Amino acid sequence: MILLATIIISVTSCAQLNKSIVKASAFYTVRTPGTIPVDDAGQPLAMQLNKVYNLFLEVKDSSLEWIKAWTGDKVFNLIPIAVKGRSAVIGKKRAGGKEIVMTAGEGNFLVQLELSPNNTYQKAPQALKQDDVLLQGKWKGKPFYYKIPTVTELASPEYQ
Numbered sequence: 708m709i710l711l712a713t714i715i716i717s718v719t720s721c722a723q724l725n726k727s728i729v730k731a732s733a734f735y736t737v738r739t740p741g742t743i744p745v746d747d748a749g750q751p752l753a754m755q756l757n758k759v760y761n762l763f764l765e766v767k768d769s770s771l772e773w774i775k776a777w778t779g780d781k782v783f784n785l786i787p788i789a790v791k792g793r794s795a796v797i798g799k800k801r802a803g804g805k806e807i808v809m810t811a812g813e814g815n816f817l818v819q820l821e822l823s824p825n826n827t828y829q830k831a832p833q834a835l836k837q838d839d840v841l842l843q844g845k846w847k848g849k850p851f852y853y854k855i856p857t858v859t860e861l862a863s864p865e866y867q
Contacts, residue, residue, distance in 0.1 A: 729765040729815055733778075733840045733858040734797055734807070760822035762840065762855065763790075763797060765811045769818070772845040776822055777831035778838075778858070783822035785842070790817035798861040807859070 735758045744752045760778065773785040794810040795817055811817045820842070831841050833852060840855040 727766055727768040727771060727846060728853055729767060729812065730809075731762065731764045731842075731853065731855045732797075732807075732809065733760065733762050733855045734861050735760045735858055736798070736861045736863050738863065760840070760858070761797075762820040762822070762842070763795060763809050764818045764820065765809065765815050766818055767815055768846070769816045770846075771818075773820055774843045774845065774850075775825065776820070776843065777829075777835060777841045778822075779835070780828070780830075782825040782827055782829045784825050786821040786823055788819040788821065790819055793817065795819070798864075801860040801862045804862065807861070 738757045738759055743754060746752055760776075760783065762776070769789070773787050776783045776785055793815075794808055797807040797809055799806050809817060832843075833841055833854065835841055835854075836856070838856070838858045840858060842853045842855070844851055844853070
C-alpha cells in the first residue's frame, strides 16, 4: 500500500512538471575559427567546428531551476536567460532560411538556456539518440529530466 502511494505521488509530480514545460526547442549554430591553421607547406589543417547550442522553452512556472544538459557524449552547464516579452526571434533555419519565432501563450514565460561546455565527461542518466538534448533541473526542490528530441541548425550570424 505504501509503495502504491509512493508511485502515485511520483507520477503526479511528473505529470505536474510536464504541464509546467509547455514547449521546448533546441537550436545550434556552427562557428568556425577566424584563423585557419595550416601545416608547414601552407595547406589548411582540419578545422574544428564548434557547435553553439541555445534552447528556448515556454514554461508556466518561472521557478524551475536548471542544472545541466547533455547532448551526445558532451555535458553542458546551463545559463538561463529570461526572455522579455512573450515572443523571441530565434534566427533563421540554415536549410531554407525561414525565420523562427517562438511565442509564449497567455500567462506563460519564455526562457532561453545557453549551453556552456562543462569540459568533463559524465554519461547521460538516460539513453540519448544523436540529436537529443537532455535537461536536468529542479522543480519545487525535486530533480527532474526533460528530453528535447530534435535540434534545428540555424544559419550562422554572418549569413543572416
